[in-house]
Amino acid sequence: MNCDDAFRRLGEYLDGALPGPIGEELLVHLQACVPCSDVRRDLEDLSRLSRQCPAPPLPDDLRRRIEAFLKAR
């Protein structure tokens, strides 16, 4: 597996969607290739940061308005 292949497969790998043999090939490549390993680390960090960034909740007044609409008609 070369760097282009590894780059294309990284997303599937992070999503746990990479079949066994190809996943193993990717892991071997990542262990030997610093740039690709860096990309993986950055994307894992990005995932972690993203999970710390939930949107604000549905505003209470909007929630009440929709609920009133659903119950009224």
Place this chain on the structure above:
Amino acid sequence: MTDSTAIVREDLVRALAEEGDRLYALALRVTRDPALAADAVQEAFVAALEHVDEFRGESRLGTWLHRIVFTKSIDMLRRRGREASLPDPEAEPAERAEPAPAWARPPDEILLGAEARAALERALGELPPVQRAVFELREVEGRPTEEVARILEIPAATARVYLHRARMRLRALLGPHFRRGRG
């Protein structure tokens, strides 16, 4: 009011309680405007009640509502004349890994939490709306890619392409912030 209509209303009220925050999060991520997001969610529930016969139970009610909220959010952007076209995933070349040097350390170790989140929010604004939606549903909420694809009514392979593009673009955009301290 018929019994079936009453049941639908009860289901939608329950969905509002259980999924309301996530529906608003999707609308806000796509529109990046609290007023537009509020309108999108409200219009989605109106549409859901009016078109409930189109919900055949093939997916969860929450999935169906997310789909309507996404559609309404895109409609809102179009009405405001903001970019909202769905890009063809084959039309643009995939980004290469090389142009973005590696981050020095995990972003939340370099910037304080709030700063890191603000930087991510700004970077998300650089993505097309559909990539923001995929990123919100998959990366922030952790939904399976197949469910993300059902919500957005795109093939799962396309959802993966959008997610990959979003991740690599964000990595490049956030690089200037998170390469501080290298060396």
